[in-house]
Amino acid sequence: MSSFSVTEPSKRSKWFAGSLVILYAVITMIPLAWIMLTGFKSPADAISYPPKVLFEPTLEGYVNLFTTRTRQTDEFLAANPPETWYEDIVRQYDMVIAGPSKFGERFLNSVIIGFGSTFLSIFLGTLAAYAFSRFRIPLADDLLFFILSTRMMPPIAVAIPIFLMYRQLGLSDTHLGMILLYTAVNISLAVWLLKGFIDEIPREYEEAALIDGYTRFQAFYKVVLPQAATGIASTAIFCLIFAWNEYAFAVLLTSGTAQTAPPFIPTIIGVGGLDWPAVAAGATIFLLPVMIFTVALRKHLLRGITFGAVRK
Amino acid sequence: MAQIIIKNVRKEFGDFTAVKESSFTIEDGEFFMLLGPSGCGKTTTLRMIAGLELPTSGEIYLDGEEISQKPPSQRDIAFVFQMFALYPHMNVYKNLSYPLVSQGMKRAAVRDKVDEVAGILGIRDILKKPVGGLSGGDRQRVALGRAIVRDPKAFMMDEPLGALDAEFREHMSEELRALHDRMNATTVYVTHDQLEAMQMGDKIVVMNNAVVEQFGTPQEIYDKPATMFVADFIGSPSMNFLAFEGTVGEGAQSVEMNGQALGIPRQRQGATGSLVFGVRPEHVALSDSGTYRGEVLATEYLGTTQIITLDTPNGDLKARVPAGKKATVGETIGLGFDPATITLFDKNSGQALVSDLNHEVLSNG
Numbered sequence: 001m002s003s004f005s006v007t008e009p010s011k012r013s014k015w016f017a018g019s020l021v022i023l024y025a026v027i028t029m030i031p032l033a034w035i036m037l038t039g040f041k042s043p044a045d046a047i048s049y050p051p052k053v054l055f056e057p058t059l060e061g062y063v064n065l066f067t068t069r070t071r072q073t074d075e076f077l078a079a080n081p082p083e084t085w086y087e088d089i090v091r092q093y094d095m096v097i098a099g100p101s102k103f104g105e106r107f108l109n110s111v112i113i114g115f116g117s118t119f120l121s122i123f124l125g126t127l128a129a130y131a132f133s134r135f136r137i138p139l140a141d142d143l144l145f146f147i148l149s150t151r152m153m154p155p156i157a158v159a160i161p162i163f164l165m166y167r168q169l170g171l172s173d174t175h176l177g178m179i180l181l182y183t184a185v186n187i188s189l190a191v192w193l194l195k196g197f198i199d200e201i202p203r204e205y206e207e208a209a210l211i212d213g214y215t216r217f218q219a220f221y222k223v224v225l226p227q228a229a230t231g232i233a234s235t236a237i238f239c240l241i242f243a244w245n246e247y248a249f250a251v252l253l254t255s256g257t258a259q260t261a262p263p264f265i266p267t268i269i270g271v272g273g274l275d276w277p278a279v280a281a282g283a284t285i286f287l288l289p290v291m292i293f294t295v296a297l298r299k300h301l302l303r304g305i306t307f308g309a310v311r312k
Numbered sequence: 313m314a315q316i317i318i319k320n321v322r323k324e325f326g327d328f329t330a331v332k333e334s335s336f337t338i339e340d341g342e343f344f345m346l347l348g349p350s351g352c353g354k355t356t357t358l359r360m361i362a363g364l365e366l367p368t369s370g371e372i373y374l375d376g377e378e379i380s381q382k383p384p385s386q387r388d389i390a391f392v393f394q395m396f397a398l399y400p401h402m403n404v405y406k407n408l409s410y411p412l413v414s415q416g417m418k419r420a421a422v423r424d425k426v427d428e429v430a431g432i433l434g435i436r437d438i439l440k441k442p443v444g445g446l447s448g449g450d451r452q453r454v455a456l457g458r459a460i461v462r463d464p465k466a467f468m469m470d471e472p473l474g475a476l477d478a479e480f481r482e483h484m485s486e487e488l489r490a491l492h493d494r495m496n497a498t499t500v501y502v503t504h505d506q507l508e509a510m511q512m513g514d515k516i517v518v519m520n521n522a523v524v525e526q527f528g529t530p531q532e533i534y535d536k537p538a539t540m541f542v543a544d545f546i547g548s549p550s551m552n553f554l555a556f557e558g559t560v561g562e563g564a565q566s567v568e569m570n571g572q573a574l575g576i577p578r579q580r581q582g583a584t585g586s587l588v589f590g591v592r593p594e595h596v597a598l599s600d601s602g603t604y605r606g607e608v609l610a611t612e613y614l615g616t617t618q619i620i621t622l623d624t625p626n627g628d629l630k631a632r633v634p635a636g637k638k639a640t641v642g643e644t645i646g647l648g649f650d651p652a653t654i655t656l657f658d659k660n661s662g663q664a665l666v667s668d669l670n671h672e673v674l675s676n677g
Contacts, residue, residue, distance in 0.1 A: 202395065213462075
């Protein structure tokens with residue numbers, strides 16, 4: 001440890017770098033922490049000023065997120081004592097639980113559309129990237145540029161034509177419509193990223209497989225795909241994050257059956273205006289799948305981002 | 313095992329012609345070298361035999377069967393890549409068994425076969441290891457193992473020793489040659505190293521600029537070069553070229569250069585104009601009586617021999633002479649050339665003139 005090395009950073013620069021990372025982490029974590037804490041506040045605590053850092057936690061926000069409630073007369077309330085802890089919570093406002101809210105459905109829509117479009121983007125993107133990387137395609141460079149050019153303006157700029165098109169085609173407010181839309185947006189990113197990864201895989205591996213008696217397609221999925229796993233994983237994360245968080249198209253094109261969680265969460269109405277604890281609870285739950293997905297693939301993600309920078 | 317016939321094979325990539333009409337025959341069991349500078353088309357030729365490239369025109373016969381347009385998986389030819397191309401996500405055992413699995417071989421049979429090959433190559437102890445951590449030599453052995461495991465009709469090797477360090481190359485080249493002799497398998501081997509080609513090959517094809525320059529045994533290629541390119545590419549130092557203007561008649565046994573008559577093999581082809589007198593450094597002798605003279609420019613001591621560079625009226629010349637021979641820089645020395653070893657070339661075409669020395673070689677190439 002005492003030996004001096006040119007490439008090893010000094011203690012001071014390590015300390016400095018570490019402090020910067022921690023500072024950055026704290027700054028980015030504050031809004032997240034705020035949302036997570038608000039989810040456990042009562043409506044009064046949530047809007048109090050100055051903001052309360054210490055408060056009595058309650059699951060009210062989560063109960064309100066998952067349920068719809070109605071106000072009842074005193075006689076009714078007296079005749080029906082609360083049976084569960086969550087009924088207990090709503091009783092303090094003289095209310096009873098009328099049924100489940102739409103949050104579960106919307107969340108499921110987000111899962112279907114987010115993962116569906118990610119899968120489709122990766123599936124099509126990998127095949128296209130492989131073709132661009134390995135075959136002599138006429139005008140390949142122009143085609144690649146064309147694919148990239150779909151990202152040269154914000155997708156929302158074409159919202160009106162898409163809105164009209166979707167209405168004509170009957171794709172408005174359908175899962176399929178949203179999956180296709182998010183795939184269309186993500187596919188250019190997927191093709192370009194994956195082409196980079198596949199370019200890095202030496203052709204000799206496939207050629208060896210061809211020689212060893214496999215067909216081109218077998219060589220592709222038995223040799224190329226395992227090599228490209230890192231690239232596929234990191235591309236999948238980028239695609240999922242976009243599709244999962246997309247708000248503008250979701251507001252515009254979905255209202256009922258295919259509505260995703262982002263447009264739904266802010267509309268949770270409580271007693272006298274927005275129910276902030278419920279909104280915060282919804283946001284917290286909404287964050288979890290992407291977080292779990294990212295953490296599960298984080299090894300690949302880190303290698304994916306630095307891929308090609310260091311050649312073994 | 314098999315004979316391979318290459319017949320008028322041509323390969324174009326767009327506007328670029330990688331291989332021009334090339335023909336040669338690789339006999340059953342031969343260790344056959346494709347030799348040439350980088351970009352000469354030797355690797356493309358190899359890849360066409362294996363099926364990784366399809367020829368633009370021409371035919372390739374494997375055991376009498378035309379295979380030039382068949383996919384590689386149907387040719388039963390193994391290929392050893394320069395960078396080995398071991399499947400990085402599999403361990404050594406899986407790499408070795410992969411070609412067998414594709415044939416649908418039974419598990420127990422695969423295990424026996426892999427074990428046998430691992431025994432031949434001495435890699436039984438690393439079968440469980442991932443290929444990532446292997447040394448260069450072990451990777452090379454695994455790559456060879458993957459090639460021999462399915463008993464293919466022929467082996468293609470694309471500079472298989474190129475990725476190894478110099479020290480290890482020699483050892484590995486002996487191992488390779490021994491392996492070939494043991495299996496007696498038709499092997500086509502691409503290299504740009506003339507020494508490697510001479511050491512290991514039964515036959516050599518020398519290629520340059522997409523063209524086959526010469527095809528023959530190492531001795532033929534060395535002693536009877538068909539073109540100036542071959543004479544220059546093979547041998548270290550390479551053949552001396554003394555340029556002169558003159559005429560050689562059919563049947564001539566000497567040539568006049570700078571006023572001196574020098575002996576040559578009996579010519580079967582006459583020529584006039586810019587000619588080149590080709591002589592290997594070891595066929596140049598220093599002699600006080602020699603009337604053709606040159607001035608010593610430099611000497612290089614090599615232990616048993618020395619290389620003396622001389623300035624002659626027809627250009628610089630290198631002579632390989634015994635180390636004991638005295639030569640001082642600046643001194644003018646008489647030179648003698650062994651007449652039986654001389655090759656004359658037409659300078660413009662680069663082709664050797666036919667003589668008693670080389671007529672057999674030139675007529676079959």
